Amino acid sequence: MKFVDEATIEVVAGKGGNGVASFRREKFIPKGGPDGGDGGRGGSIYAVADRNINTLIDYRYARLHRARQGEYGSGSDRFGAAGEDMFLRVPVGTMVFDAETDELLFDLAYHGQQVTLAQGGLGGMGNLHFKSSTNRAPRQFTLGDPGEQKKLRLELKVLADVGLLGLPNAGKSTLISQVSNARPKIADYPFTTLHPNLGVVRTDTQRSFVIADIPGLIEGASEGAGLGHQFLRHLARTRVLLHLVDVAPPDPTADPVADARAIVEELRLYDETLYNKPRWLVLNKLDMVEDPEAMQKKFCEEYGWTGPVFTISALAGLGTRELVFALQDWLDAQRKIEHEVEEAAIAAGHAPALAAALSSGSAVGLGNQAYDMSKAQAEDDEDDEEGDDAR
Structure with missing residues (x-):
């Protein structure tokens, strides 16, 4: 499979359905009053991180993604159906940028994470909502709102230790x-x-x-x-x-x-x-x-x-075995330090400071120190064992 790690797409959410102006017309019920229903909301477009997907190749060729619009309202107080939502599955590690401003919008870092790329428009109101004691035969209704439309750039950064x-x-x-x-x-x-x-x-x-x-x-x-x-x-x-x-x-x-x-x-x-x-x-x-x-x-x-x-x-x-086990020890020490930093930050109510600490590399430095200490301890234990054998 061709590896594609960047793609530009356009997402268009569905327009909301229009409301309707309608009046009840049934036998033996004269002047039944307004019964126009609301329009359904437009379909939204979501991105979902999926660990079973490895590339963005599906979005290199399918660039336009348009969700369905909501149905119109109708008489007899019937509301229109909502438009079907669209779910775009992307690899874990995908970053979503605004293609025009280059602003980072979302970072899909774990399996199952879901974000809203474009929100569907709200449905319009039927004349049922406009009746009152002074306006018993309203003919007003509202149109559905347009859905969001965005041009996005998807960028994949693989997740590895x-x-x-x-x-x-x-x-x-x-x-x-x-x-x-x-x-x-x-x-x-x-x-x-x-x-x-x-x-x-x-x-x-x-x-x-x-x-x-x-x-x-x-x-x-x-x-x-x-x-x-x-x-x-x-x-x-x-x-x-x-x-x-x-x-x-x-x-x-x-x-x-x-x-x-x-x-x-x-x-x-x-x-x-x-x-x-x-x-x-x-x-x-x-x-x-x-x-x-x-x-x-x-x-x-x-x-x-x-x-x-x-x-x-x-x-x-x-020498690969020694390298692999040294990496594993270092990574274990690093994860332990990050976990302790996270717990301390949450307990102190400084969750925002946690991200700054990790991004600045302070936790990485602590991980390096922990690995050096564990390595030195292992060497001391080995020397002790050799001394016992000599005795």
Whole structure:
């Protein structure tokens, strides 16, 4: 299936039905009075997040969505039927923007979430509503209101805990196929991946996370080189980025350190918030270097990296288990911190401050700290066990 992550549509809600001016006309009931009913309301248009849908391709070709209008009222106090509502199913992670003002209207972040894109018009009133002691034969009625009409831009940002970042052919697709249930296309030429791939990594029966692979980024992407920045938006919802670096590139003149710096600079040019996300360094193809430990130390010194670093071979699966379990521990710590922050904010009545704290990255920093503490505790426990064995 073709992956489409952006579409522009027009939604037109149904017009309300008109009211009617009618008078009761029955045998033996002279001058029965007004009995004109109201018109039915017009159909509304809703968007519903559905986890079973992966792309916006349905809206790339079907751009106009029009709901039915309400039926007119009629005599004998009969009201018109309401127009049928329309439900547009979109992938979880879809953001709805006003196409004219570029204002974010809705963010469909969980399965089953429903929002109103266009409200149907109210039905008009029949002359039944206008009777009074001084106006016993009203001939007034009102027309139905028009439904809302909007031009909207739909943008999909996939939901994942971990995002893969790196040059084309750095081994991102190989890694995601090694550690998850995803089966992306893998080949020995650049830009094999043309659309994002999602995979579920399960470390235990009750522990798992979602990892996202996007097409490779190259230097100059901010100016339109390669696939540009069109897929970087899918990393916006991730909690941590894995920067995958090929330490044994096929081109002998390539400099992995310079390439790594170039990719990070492109990330900064695209979005400062994305640039400031927690980022781990993953050095791939350790099976093609003589001394992986020396290579890792030299690379980190030249690159000036002091954060988490892992050396793996995505093809052979070497080091991937340690990476996956470290990610799971970090994500568990992050979720725990966010849950505690959320409970404290709700208890103190500072729910709005919660969103600001999470968006500013303070909870992410606490998650990093919790992961470092858990890692240090695990190392201390391991040293204690080795000491007991020696004794």
